[in-house]
Amino acid sequence: MRRVVCLSLFFFSHAFALTVxxxxxxxxxxxxxxxxxxxxxxxxxxxxxxxxxxFAIADTDxxxxxxxxxxxxxxxxxxxxxxxxxxxxxxxxxxDLIVINEAHAAVYPALAKIAPTVAFNVFxxxxxxxxxxxxxxxxxxxxxxxxxxxxxxxxxTQHIFQQNNxxxxxxxxANLPLVVVxxxxxxxxxxxxxxxxxxxxxxxxGLRNSxxxxxxxWGFSSSGIDTLAKHQQATVVYLEPLDDAQRKAIxxxxxxxAMRFNRENNVIALPPxxxxxxxxxxxxxxxxxxxxxIGNAEK
Numbered sequence: 507m508r509r510v511v512c513l514s515l516f517f518f519s520h521a522f523a524l525t526v527x528x529x530x531x532x533x534x535x536x537x538x539x540x541x542x543x544x545x546x547x548x549x550x551x552x553x554x555x556x557x558x559x560x561f562a563i564a565d566t567d568x569x570x571x572x573x574x575x576x577x578x579x580x581x582x583x584x585x586x587x588x589x590x591x592x593x594x595x596x597x598x599x600x601x602d603l604i605v606i607n608e609a610h611a612a613v614y615p616a617l618a619k620i621a622p623t624v625a626f627n628v629f630x631x632x633x634x635x636x637x638x639x640x641x642x643x644x645x646x647x648x649x650x651x652x653x654x655x656x657x658x659x660x661x662x663t664q665h666i667f668q669q670n671n672x673x674x675x676x677x678x679x680a681n682l683p684l685v686v687v688x689x690x691x692x693x694x695x696x697x698x699x700x701x702x703x704x705x706x707x708x709x710x711x712g713l714r715n716s717x718x719x720x721x722x723x724w725g726f727s728s729s730g731i732d733t734l735a736k737h738q739q740a741t742v743v744y745l746e747p748l749d750d751a752q753r754k755a756i757x758x759x760x761x762x763x764a765m766r767f768n769r770e771n772n773v774i775a776l777p778p779x780x781x782x783x784x785x786x787x788x789x790x791x792x793x794x795x796x797x798x799x800i801g802n803a804e805k
Contacts (some may be wrong), residue, residue, distance in 0.1 A: 523651060530614050530625040538651055539603035545591050547573050548628055549605040551784035552646050556655050562599055564588040575778040575790060579729045629724045629782060631699030639785050639790055650753035663785045667710040670796040674711055677800050683716040683740040684708055690750060692755040693731055702724030706782055707791050716740035738766035743795060
């Protein structure tokens with residue numbers, strides 16, 4: 507028997523078979539996977555959010571440093587960098603599913619020979635990452651027979667957005683302008699605008715993104731730090747981690763000290779949250795922005 511949703515699914519006796527439509531084609535998955543390899547962090551986060559521990563991922567140390575949550579168990583193996591995963595290591599692990607994004611398109615044919623491979627491109631020309639994450643979460647949940655769990659994660663995320671939106675509205679912060687940045691070195695920033703996860707979260711919170719310039723498919727613009735002078739009325743939200751030397755080099759400059767957002771204490775720091783992450787990252791960013799804005803107002 508076959509039925510089609512975003513996936514095609516059929517069962518015969520105790521057998522499981524699945525045809526998954528994804529961003530690089532269609533893939534047949536004969537059984538519920540037990541040894542999944544994830545080659546990008548949004549896939550890793552999504553798997554973990556559904557209670558699925560990947561057998562291996564790309565760049566375990568980087569995930570723990572930049573993404574952090576959900577926590578990655580120590581048992582998870584490393585298969586090289588996200589840009590250049592080690593195909594020999596992946597082959598040796600004998601995975602039964604590989605999850606990638608479109609950045610791996612060049613090696614997709616080679617990966618597909620190792621194991622069934624699916625690709626999800628959350629950050630793309632459509633510039634609606636939250637929508638794409640919801641679709642991805644449901645699809646991944648279906649692959650593992652965890653459709654109910656996937657909908658629980660989606661509903662919990664929306665509930666958090668609604669709660670935080672209400673709190674900010676009650677605090678008189680509706681439509682408050684923000685600019686969300688990640689410092690690159692001491693003199694440049696990535697500013698998150700249309701198409702970014704941060705932008706979607708700002709919108710869900712009932713706030714306003716002050717940055718309305720053109721962005722790339724990842725949803726950010728790269729610029730010198732002096733660009734922030736055009737957004738002094740906004741609250742600057744920046745993401746850790748920063749080391750002590752970088753912190754001193756940025757925040758002790760005459761430029762930074764002169765900025766209105768600095769003088770009025772409208773600068774908030776978020777802990778390490780992956781701005782290209784999944785729904786757990788979205789939940790955390792929503793919570794951290796809300797807590798910091800309300801905390802700042804109470805000082």
